[in-house]
Amino acid sequence: xxxxxxxxxxxxxxxxxxxxxxxxxxxxxxxxxxxxxxxxxxxxxxxxxxxxxxxxxxxxxxxxxxxxxxxxxxxxxxxxxxxxxxxxxxxxxxxxxxxxxxxxxxxxxxxxxxxxxxxxxxxxxxxxxxxxxxxxxxxxxxxxxxxxxxxxxxxxxxxxxxxxxxxxxxxxxxxxxxxxxxxxxxxxxxxxxxxxxxxxxxxxxxxxxxxxxxxxxxxxxxxxxxxxxxxxxxxxxxxxxxxxxxxxxxxx
Amino acid sequence: xxxxxxxxxxxxxxxxxxxxxxxxxxxxxxxxxxxxxxxxxxxxxxxxxxxxxxxxxxxxxxxxxxxxxxxxxxxxxxxxxxxxxxxxxxxxxxxxxxxxxxxxxxxxxxxxxxxxxxxxxxxxxxxxxxxxxxxxxxxxxxxxxxxxxxxxxxxxxxxxxxxxxxxxxxxxxxxxxxxxxxxxxxxxxxxxxxxxxxxxxxxxxxxxxxxxxxxxxxxxxxxxxxxxxxxxxxxxxxxxxxxxxxxxxxxxxxxxxxxxxxxxxxxxxxxxxxxxxxxxxxxxxxxxxxxxxxxxxxxxxxxxxxxxxxxxxxxxxxxxxxxxxxxxxxxxxxxxxxxxxxxxxxxxxxxxxxxxxxxxxxxxxxxxxxxxxxxxxxxxxxxxxxxxxxxxxxxxxxxxxxxxxxxxxxxxxxxxxxxxxxxxxxx
Numbered sequence: 001x002x003x004x005x006x007x008x009x010x011x012x013x014x015x016x017x018x019x020x021x022x023x024x025x026x027x028x029x030x031x032x033x034x035x036x037x038x039x040x041x042x043x044x045x046x047x048x049x050x051x052x053x054x055x056x057x058x059x060x061x062x063x064x065x066x067x068x069x070x071x072x073x074x075x076x077x078x079x080x081x082x083x084x085x086x087x088x089x090x091x092x093x094x095x096x097x098x099x100x101x102x103x104x105x106x107x108x109x110x111x112x113x114x115x116x117x118x119x120x121x122x123x124x125x126x127x128x129x130x131x132x133x134x135x136x137x138x139x140x141x142x143x144x145x146x147x148x149x150x151x152x153x154x155x156x157x158x159x160x161x162x163x164x165x166x167x168x169x170x171x172x173x174x175x176x177x178x179x180x181x182x183x184x185x186x187x188x189x190x191x192x193x194x195x196x197x198x199x200x201x202x203x204x205x206x207x208x209x210x211x212x213x214x215x216x217x218x219x220x221x222x223x224x225x226x227x228x229x230x231x232x233x234x235x236x237x238x239x240x241x242x243x244x245x246x247x248x249x250x251x252x
Numbered sequence: 253x254x255x256x257x258x259x260x261x262x263x264x265x266x267x268x269x270x271x272x273x274x275x276x277x278x279x280x281x282x283x284x285x286x287x288x289x290x291x292x293x294x295x296x297x298x299x300x301x302x303x304x305x306x307x308x309x310x311x312x313x314x315x316x317x318x319x320x321x322x323x324x325x326x327x328x329x330x331x332x333x334x335x336x337x338x339x340x341x342x343x344x345x346x347x348x349x350x351x352x353x354x355x356x357x358x359x360x361x362x363x364x365x366x367x368x369x370x371x372x373x374x375x376x377x378x379x380x381x382x383x384x385x386x387x388x389x390x391x392x393x394x395x396x397x398x399x400x401x402x403x404x405x406x407x408x409x410x411x412x413x414x415x416x417x418x419x420x421x422x423x424x425x426x427x428x429x430x431x432x433x434x435x436x437x438x439x440x441x442x443x444x445x446x447x448x449x450x451x452x453x454x455x456x457x458x459x460x461x462x463x464x465x466x467x468x469x470x471x472x473x474x475x476x477x478x479x480x481x482x483x484x485x486x487x488x489x490x491x492x493x494x495x496x497x498x499x500x501x502x503x504x505x506x507x508x509x510x511x512x513x514x515x516x517x518x519x520x521x522x523x524x525x526x527x528x529x530x531x532x533x534x535x536x537x538x539x540x541x542x543x544x545x546x547x548x549x550x551x552x553x554x555x556x557x558x559x560x561x562x563x564x565x566x567x568x569x570x571x572x573x574x575x576x577x578x579x580x581x582x583x584x585x586x587x588x589x590x591x592x593x594x595x596x597x598x599x600x601x602x603x604x605x606x607x608x609x610x611x612x613x614x615x616x617x618x619x620x621x622x623x624x625x626x627x628x629x630x631x632x633x634x635x636x637x638x639x640x641x642x643x644x645x646x647x648x649x650x651x652x653x654x655x656x657x658x659x660x661x662x663x664x665x666x667x668x669x670x671x672x673x674x675x676x677x678x679x
Contacts (some may be wrong), residue, residue: 038512066330082333136330139515140523175533215523218333218340224340226511233507237500244493251288251485 026080026173027142028150031205035145037214038227040219042213044076049192050210051075052204057184060133061126063114067214074217075210082108089113127167129180138208138215143207147173152157152204153181280466285484286491287472289656293367293496294470296360301458303353303506308451310346311395319397320444322437325400326525344514350392351517352506354540356383366599368587369471375579377464382575383457389541389572390660394443396538401522406535408435408443415546417562434528468493475588476652483656534616542613543606544568547616547632550625567629574636581636583644591650595643602635 034043053070054064069086072078085105091113095103106113115131116122123130141147154173168178185203192198213219214225258276259265268274317336319328332339361381364370364672370378393411397404412429416422431438478484485491509516517539521532537545551564558566576582589596605628612625 012410015609041386064301067329104619140520142520216333216340222340222344222511222514222606226507229507229511230504233500233504237497240493240496240500245495247493251490 020044021163026175028119028146028173030146031149033212034209035144035219038223040223042074044196045196046206047075047213048077049194049203050208050213052193053185053190053207054134054210056190057203058207059112060115061181063116063131063133064112064214065114065133065251066134067112068108069106069110069112076080079108086110087141101171111238125158127180134211134214136215138212140215145212149204151179152185152207153200163236236251265448271501273591276489279485282486282488282643283467283490284466284487285478285481286487287478287483287656288485289472289488290491290494291476292494292498293359293363294472295502296356296363297465298495298503299356299498300353300360302502303356304451304455304458307346307349307353308455308494310349311448311451313342315322315448318444320398320441322400322440322526325398327438329399331438341510348506348509348514348517350395351538351540352502353388354392356502357388358540361385362603364471365602366589367471367473368475368582368584368589370579371582371584371587372579373468375465377461377468378579379576380457380461380464382427382572385575386572387450387454387457391447391454392538392540394447394450396441396522397443398447399522400440401487402524402526402530402532403519403522403535405435405526405528406532407537408439410535411537412439414561414565414568417559417565419562421476430656431613441535471587472656473588473590474653474655474656475586478571490610497592506542536614539610542611543609544571544613546609546613546625547571547629550612550622550628550629552617567633571629571632574633578636578640582640583642584649585644586649586652591652592647592652594647598635598639598643598649607625607633 007061014180033040034046035041054062069082072082072085077085086108087241089106089110090103091106091110092101093104096102116125119130125190132136138144138148150173153173156170156172158170162170162177164170164178169182170177185200186208187200188198189200190203196202216222257275259274261270263273303446314332317328317332317339319325329343332343334340336342343509364378366380393407397408411428412435415425415429418425427433429442431442472478507592519536536542545568548564548568550562551567555563556561559614584592584595586592608624609628609632612621615621617625
């Protein structure tokens, strides 16, 4: 009985505390992800395709400020590949001995290069809207990867009776349904390097997997350690229960 | 009751004769008498002290990497998450640790309410506990501001603005909290400073709480005092062993969240950097503040000459401060709900009221949720101000057992046995 009350109490506390209770009027469909569950890992091939999408479709407007080129080894690339990938970008460095700033090819220790020098430039280039940084996009939205996937695949024709503001697009899952970003993904809109057929659903899944990694690059390490820690704690608790029974044997 | 130990080791004896730390430890944590009938709800005090230590240790480590500046705070936290060795682990332990602290302390408090642990002679012990709760709340609130996410910033704005409702000095207090005229860098700096300071104040009050506990000894499920050695067992090994079992289960629970659902208790909005120009659609505090937030927002009308906002603030603080006088509001002479046939149910009604208020706090303050919040708030205060005083007078308690050692004896004891025995214990 006491145990029942305890677990009920704990359960109620947990249910009450979840952010799921926050305002949520639009139902977001749930999908299965390679990285969910306690054994989940990021699908390397999907992440690599996601990086290609970020590079070709997203990076024109969206920054990825928290990611360094060196982090790309997580995607399964070798250091040489990362170096070559970085070298395609140019970054400003300096001042040099003459006091001048100069440009050089990016190196693995550099951050991803921003598309705009500052927020005002970004707004000026995007009809007044600011394209958010994508580094934490998956963690920073209620619904996480499901929401980002739904948003990317949720573009639709404007329903009768809805009037869009100038330059806006209709999206089923965006709060308010009017989003400044035009549908970024299109059927066969990208030639995947690994030959995968580039459906919109495939592209959305790949970019979300990539962005989920960008949000939490240490997730795999965390879960791996977590399993070890839990096994240890369960064994320890078993021993502690045995000790306690032994100690209390003469009292009960 | 306890005997002075004879220390064999000459160094130990030399130290102990000059500073009796060994005798103290032996007295308070080895021989110390504990009621033999405690259930697992009595683990939560020990668990709370474990979480407190975990929070202080991880917090000190985080402070080594964190930058309290509006331009860098958010990114310095992400730097900890991504580039500091095991930084993600330290931070997830710290942020989930805060939730664990409140879970443990709330269970600890509800246990106290159910078994009447706040009643004489433990009034001061209980009141120190309320001080601990207040310090925890202040510390947790300021800690939540430090990552400088959207919820940090807007939560700080909403909560600090509450003080402006205080007549005459309100605006002055708000400016003092902010260190300026808006939540800004000065606010972040002082919150960081206080967030580092208050846990050590907390530890001091916990010390006083524990000293008070060791004077009056633990209450127990029967709510009667220990009358002799047959009623008690020494702390060691009995409760070192039992508390360890509780600790094992607790650490499993804690670790599950740290490793497999680290952001469960958080708000996604806090992974967006603070922006004074964009207000989140729905500002919610951390889960442990939700019932109090519901009380705050339930007052939507002026009460006589008191404006609605001020009344909400008064009730929110009042809902915690009222706990200070609970030992005198409760007129029952029997402690444990086990022997109080009506209070047994009243307790659960109150418990559910708190959960309902928590739910209301997570909802927008409008429509049905608002109405439920108003009823819930009304009942919260009725529980303390009317039900507790009246119930103690009209309820006929069940006969108390003669002693802890022989709990099943019909008719023995009597309602006041506990209180008289308690006075004798104080020596």
